[in-house]
Amino acid sequence: MGLLARLFGTDPDARLKKARRLLEVREFNEARLELEGLDHAEAAPLLEQARQGLVAMNLDEAGGRFRSGDFEGGKEHLELAGVFGATASQLRDVRRIAREERARLQAEQDAKANEAVVPEGNDPLWALPPDDPRIRYALLLEGWPDDLRERLAKLGPDFAKAVMLIEEGQGARSFELLGAFVSKDPVARLERARAAVQAGELPAAASDLATFGEQLGHQRIGNRHTAVSLAQVLAQLGRAPEALAVVEAQIQTGDADLGLAGMRVSLLEALGTLDKAESAATQLLQKAPKDQGLYRMLSRIRLGRGDRRGATQALEGSLAKTCSNPGKCGNQPFDVSAGRMLAALYLEDRREPARVDELLVELSRSVKQPTWDDRYIAALKSRNDGLPGVDRLARHLVNELTPGDPRLAQVQRAFAPQLTG
Numbered sequence: 001m002g003l004l005a006r007l008f009g010t011d012p013d014a015r016l017k018k019a020r021r022l023l024e025v026r027e028f029n030e031a032r033l034e035l036e037g038l039d040h041a042e043a044a045p046l047l048e049q050a051r052q053g054l055v056a057m058n059l060d061e062a063g064g065r066f067r068s069g070d071f072e073g074g075k076e077h078l079e080l081a082g083v084f085g086a087t088a089s090q091l092r093d094v095r096r097i098a099r100e101e102r103a104r105l106q107a108e109q110d111a112k113a114n115e116a117v118v119p120e121g122n123d124p125l126w127a128l129p130p131d132d133p134r135i136r137y138a139l140l141l142e143g144w145p146d147d148l149r150e151r152l153a154k155l156g157p158d159f160a161k162a163v164m165l166i167e168e169g170q171g172a173r174s175f176e177l178l179g180a181f182v183s184k185d186p187v188a189r190l191e192r193a194r195a196a197v198q199a200g201e202l203p204a205a206a207s208d209l210a211t212f213g214e215q216l217g218h219q220r221i222g223n224r225h226t227a228v229s230l231a232q233v234l235a236q237l238g239r240a241p242e243a244l245a246v247v248e249a250q251i252q253t254g255d256a257d258l259g260l261a262g263m264r265v266s267l268l269e270a271l272g273t274l275d276k277a278e279s280a281a282t283q284l285l286q287k288a289p290k291d292q293g294l295y296r297m298l299s300r301i302r303l304g305r306g307d308r309r310g311a312t313q314a315l316e317g318s319l320a321k322t323c324s325n326p327g328k329c330g331n332q333p334f335d336v337s338a339g340r341m342l343a344a345l346y347l348e349d350r351r352e353p354a355r356v357d358e359l360l361v362e363l364s365r366s367v368k369q370p371t372w373d374d375r376y377i378a379a380l381k382s383r384n385d386g387l388p389g390v391d392r393l394a395r396h397l398v399n400e401l402t403p404g405d406p407r408l409a410q411v412q413r414a415f416a417p418q419l420t421g
Helices: 002-008 012-024 028-035 043-067 071-083 088-113 133-141 146-153 157-167 171-178 188-199 202-216 226-236 240-252 258-270 274-287 292-304 308-320 336-348 353-366 372-385 390-399 407-414 416-420
Strands: none
Touching: 012 028, 012 043, 028 043, 043 071, 043 088, 071 088, 133 146, 133 157, 157 171, 157 188, 171 188, 188 202, 188 226, 202 226, 226 240, 226 258, 240 258, 258 274, 258 292, 274 292, 292 308, 292 336, 308 336, 336 353, 336 372, 353 372, 372 390, 372 407, 390 407, 390 416, 407 416
């Protein structure tokens, strides 16, 4: 029961031991969460140690933020330090840093106001004043093709200001302002689509992305492929068949982008075309053998086809590519999501108990904050081991979910006798 108690977070000795480990590695907030409310004689001094650690960390962070000019961030950390018990003297010392830094920045601004701007090289963008919004925007454009980047720069500072509102979370305002630029150059539609997505204007985003693709050609820009972006928006609008058509049309142009292929697999799965989805996922894994998300997708597809053993094989394939000790076997850590899925499948089917125990050990090492899935796994283990109280655990799992949640059927299947008895 020790492992199950740790997963449920109810074993005081285990929580105390975990808190000590967290304190050793300076994870003070995680240690505090473990210790608060813990009924144990040794908890109080460790809790005070955690709080003092949080005071020191937040004071240091506040000072660093102030020195870098991030006064809002510094203020937040200063307030946190106060919450965790910083003294008035400690807070006063750090506030002094903020005052001195504000004075220094103001002096620099006053000096710059009297200086002429000297262009640097022949690039008109980087010859702009340092406070020009196009400078900030230029940093976001490194992944754009040169010709498109130049066209965006030519749209001027008002365009750059409007785009930067997206970065500040003001998508609705950005969408409104960018309307004046799409008639000047269709390249502006991609940024307006980003603003529309943030503002929840999905039909407008789909329209802009489609027009961008028609006029400029779908392509990968930075970490986004415009055809994938369009397909994602269409899928959100409930137009998955249309999304699949967009992706497949782009693939037929000879575009071998792996993101496109992955989106095709996802859409085939969503549309219930599971035979094609499995074939596409298997082929894609040959090109991306370390893509953990793809293994999990393949497992879900096989589950949808009723192939539970094939689903576990896919997950074992994912975990074979990862390791909890990166120093010995690569740089990918244990895939917690795959581990959870695999443990649940084995437990539901009452298979591979030794392998389940290995997975539970890995999960206990990797999971800091247990989730519903961890509690479901623990309840299944209790069921399989014939432990008492399984009916209570099953009812608790159900009570955590809202009507319509697909996990309700999963619990009903696994614990039908306990829930109906």
